[in-house]
Amino acid sequence: MAPRSEEAWAWFAAVYQAVQEIPHGHVTSYGHIARLVGRPECPRQVGVCLKHLPSPSAEGSEQDPEWHSGNVPWQRVINSKGCISPRGPGGAERQAAALRAEGVEVTRGHLGEYFIDFSAYGWFPDMLPSEAADVEG
DNA sequence: GACATGACTACTG
DNA sequence: CCAGTAGCCATGT
Secondary structure (H helix, E strand, O other), X not given: OOOOOHHHHHHHXXXXXXXXXXXOOOXXXXXXXXXXXXXXXXXXXXXXXXXXXXXXXXXXXXXXXXXXXXXXXXXXXXXXXXEEOOOOOOHHHHHHHHHHHOOOOEEEOOOOOXXXXXXXXXXXXXXXXXXHHHHOO
């Protein structure tokens, strides 16, 4: 579903663009994306954008730079804790698998949580997450 | 239209 | 370290 307000649409596009800027084999957090788009206090909306990320053009409508799960590496976006929340049965697995497919080493938590080492794959061109300092070691 | 929920994060006690 | 709170937007009932 596309946003109703143009401002909201701009926000969506900004998020997708920021996500596309994530280099291959690296990951970042929702908070960082929100920060890049100028909304450091709206990490939730970032998740909403990815959640509503449309599917890749199946009919070949490559006329406009539309955002879809094919050109937006939503998989490289995880929470600030460096782990993937069990949003759904198989959802986290899909993201973890996608990251591994890029060469990102995904660890497994005791509760089945997928952990990613920010210190190794964290992509933070602007600043470093307080967690990164803690994750070290 | 209003309330509750969700792929989140930082601060406070 | 764990629990509660404030902030934004979209979706479902």
